[in-house]
Amino acid sequence: MDYIKGRGAQINPDNRFLEHGYEKDLSFLQHLYQAGEKESKPKTEYITVHPKTIVNKVESPDIGFSYSLNPYQGCEHGCIYCYARNSHEYWGYSAGTDFETKILVKANAVDLLRDKFKSKSWRPVPIMLSGNTDCYQPIERKLEITRSILALCLKYRHPIGVITKNAMILRDLDILSELAKLKLVKVAISLTSLNEKTRSLLEPRTSAVGVRLNAIRTLSEAGVPTMVMMAPIIPSVNSMEIMKLAEKVAENGATDIGYTIVRLNGIIPEIFTDWIEKNFPDRAEKVLNQIKELHGGKLNDSRFKTRMQGEGELSNQIHQMFALAKRKYKLGLEKHPFDLKLFRRITDDNQMELF
Template sequence: MPPKAGSSALLASRRLDDRGLLRQVSNVTDRPPSPRGRGAASNPANRFERISLERDADWDPEQDPAPRTQFLRDRSQSIITYNDSPDIPFRASLNPYRGCEHGCSYCYARTFHEFLGFSAGLDFETKIMVKEDAPRLLRQELASPKWKPQLLAMSGVTDCYQPVERRLQLTRQCLAVLAEFRNPVGIVTKNHLVTRDIDLLSELARHRAAEVSLSINSLDAELARKLEPRASSPTFRLAAVEALAQAGIPAGVLVAPVIPGLNDHEIAAVLKAAKEAGATWAGLQVLRLPLTVAPLFVDWLERNRPERKDKVLNRIRAMRGGRLNDSRFGERMRGEGIFAEQIHQMFHVARRKAGIPEDGPELSTAAFRRPAGAQLEFGLGTPEL
């Protein structure tokens, strides 16, 4: 059985010895090819570890085995996490998984994998922590008198509809609990699989307790495959918006992340397609590259869009005070300077032209209830990892 998340055994497996810090080698001209269907091509050093490794100069990268996805049990004793960030529109979130198979090259959540002793690179998309007790823990926490009914976001540091969800159905089981308690939920996803749960989402929507945002930042299928290799295609995400809207579930589109010099020219086209699909609101976020995500994204540009690399990075720096990231609240989500203002202006002009409001529905906790002694029957058994 794999060691527990955060356990000394797991962390020890990432350490070799205490003989010193090895230099991380970055050779632009001689790099291993990106593994098929992966956003990252390597495992850069964990910023919390004292040891990092470098590739032997004589090693042929084509001999590297294709990285296999592993699913590890996460034995967390709670499932709802809280934040007090002034630029995040929710205070409580629910993550049935940690790590994400979608493998988006730019994902800010990659840095959270380092707290588990893993790398923010391939580990993030191939070592997925599974919270198999998530439905039980959620029910326990919602039933507690300490729980104050409020919006629960799914999910802050993963995509709750990543491919493994089709088999494990932890997100569906959590939605069943939320429907029983009638607690409002807001979902952001890149996967058409969300339409599987239209029955539960419709039940919640009847009580103004559900909304879903599909994240779409490009209509270019080839670019999307490179940026977000295991997410649904833009066409299927728009189809999900349409299916949700037709079922009476509030559905919107999050144009995120907008990457200056790469996909910012598509903002108007994405919003037009979103309106045609039935989206009733739209939001926007510009790219942010915290900590170890920055070198991973630079590496992605060098592999996939080398001709755009300098333009993209120069514009990001122009929006981030000369750096690739700005962690200040407020600025981290929108950027500053002329390019940031142009992006937001393009968005607002295109949004108004398409006839899409910027704000989503106001969800309600009025219907929240704590069923007395209710026992939810999932009928799905324990997930097999």
């Protein structure tokens, strides 16, 4: 089969939670290949869903926020390492190409969030917009669910965090800048590499490197506190870029930089191994062995405290390199606390209850 350009996963493994898997009958492709044709690339399908809840409580002590909100399930960005791929199996799909091509759209997300803000039991606490799948993936340009959520947070004066790999966030600079004036927003731009080829292989449908750097600069100049997440660090793929990446994001106005170590949980080892053997055959074995070195001999570590940072000598080296980069480029010196006192509970169009 030809390499599927524009997609991260090159395979679509069976869903582990389904009793019966299925296999496509590919015998008909023989005739197509003989005729000089190729199999068509998988197209993206958007599926409307209406969940009962939209704000998720985050129990992990490794995550720096208590609640998350994801307008979409599945992600067309196609990042090969994404831990969220596994969550697609709970919806009955595969964590492979299904994750990138079957996008669930939570059509009632804004209504559910409004109901949450109106509830007398709700107390203002920062919510992370994304956290699982990107809130600015391509379909957002058309549907504007994320923009509507930001507008709702501004109306209710509710604190919100945003993490994304897409420069589409600049479309909403008008709302973000107003939230920033009220100390109600923080943005994290995820940037894993300054090498455009590496970026296109790791994250095929994300914004280009230069475009993301411009987004960091534009947000910062507009007064929106913007940090960068180098997430994840993959040894021998992007681990050698730490110092240069820190320098570049500092030049573009980032307030801080953070990182996570790659961990291949659930079915991701199968998907990632296939990908790296196809894209980096000369170093695939080395990369996989180094990932194991970071996680006690395994490709994944589910233990809190260590799973995101790794352990061992290689992990220590990465940690020390980041500490040096932050000191050298003066990152992480500014603090931008949220103002939780501004929240106002609007019970109807004509009545407002101050928190």
